[in-house]
Amino acid sequence: MKGFHQWWLRAYGWTGLAAGLLGIAAVRADFQGSTHLMPYDEDTLGYGKTADTSAIARLQERIDRGEVTLRKDGRFGYLLSILDELKVPKASQMLVFSKTSFQRERIGPANPRALYYNEGVYVGYVPGSHILEFTGVDPKLGAVFYTLDQEVAGKPKFVRTDNCTECHASARTMGVPGHLVRSFQTDDNGMVDLLTGVDPVNHRTALADRWGGWYVTGHHGGQTHRGNLVGKAAFAKQEKEPNHLGNLTDLARFFDPAKYPVPTSDIVALMVLEHQQHGHNFITRVGYEARVHLSAYGHVNYLRNAVDSIVKYLLFVDEVPLTDEIRGNPEFTRQFEKLGRCDSKGRSLRQLDLKTRMFRYPCSFLIQGEAFAGLPEPLRQRIYQRLHDVLTGKDTAETWKRLTPEVRREILEILLETQPDLPPTWKS
């Protein structure tokens, strides 16, 4: 196995190099085959013809039934009212200025795109554009895409569209309809230098490689990153003066903050987003795999690697360690943590640490969300089984050595009290 691993790494390195020369950033695979495009529109999976049950679909139903009327204001259109109805905190705002998404002509360093999210939905807003963008999280389908045209007469309507999968279903989203976060060096206008791309960005990505093309507010001590750097000169200066434009709390030198509901592009919101979006893609991918396997073989026994790999992700096994404390907008942290399910000692999986690692108890809060709950039962049982093996110390492999016996015990205790659908073997 070790030989295979080394071979794979070497092969990956060369593929990466070849891809780099061709101008395509290499994408790290989570398990063998995990970046291959899945036949998501074919019969077993039926992406396009299956009804969406995400928070967006549910809000549209409430609008249709007359239970909700969205309010429009002169500055942000329907944005604030929609964030309110979807319970998405304004403090989750993050600003991206690279010309990487479908409204790229309107996006740039002086007019960044704003993104907002919670666990059920991601929202995109570009000042000056009448189109709002949304991805809903559906337990079966994965990401489901919508636009809302603010200039259409009459009641505003979320319109489901599959055009977005051109970018949002590829090797970069684990081959399923999913979410994207990337990091590039850009020129003065926000055009990306493809050779500098990092994909995918999540809790395993070194901070030094993150946030190229993004604004970042908050403190991170001596740790460096690529955020707030616009154009070659800024990157060159950062080489000589590490943290030139790091540890910023005010972005007014780059653009007019009054164009946005809040003035921040919060570092903690970014870090949680990066963990969450790849986690959502991962859950969608293994869910799709499980449905294909159940329909072909009636079992999921062949998905061992995928199960091991998602358990590693959920337990933050390859998380980059923090070397200085991260301090962001306290409002985001408050809103994020308050949704945690607490055990009798007041502990929850949403408690942040931000001193040496992201979370106080490194087991993903996503395990308590709708996407995870919607995984096919036999697969969820497998994941719970592997998790139990690791947390109880039955699995003694090197892989898990970063989880101290104390951390394992704490996570086990929290899950036993706050995770309702654990298999009976956990209780004995």
Ligand code: HEC
């Ligand atoms: C040209 C490629 C491209 C197309 C087409 C595209 N996107 Fe994206 N999208 C991106 C990239 C890249 C990101 C990551 C953030 C960024 O760079 O702006 C992203 C991020 C997002 C996000 C925030 C996080 C996430 O990934 O869920 C939303 C919401 C979103 N897009 C919605 C849409 C919708 C809705 C459509 C179709 C109407 C769409 N996008 C079409 C490239 C694209």
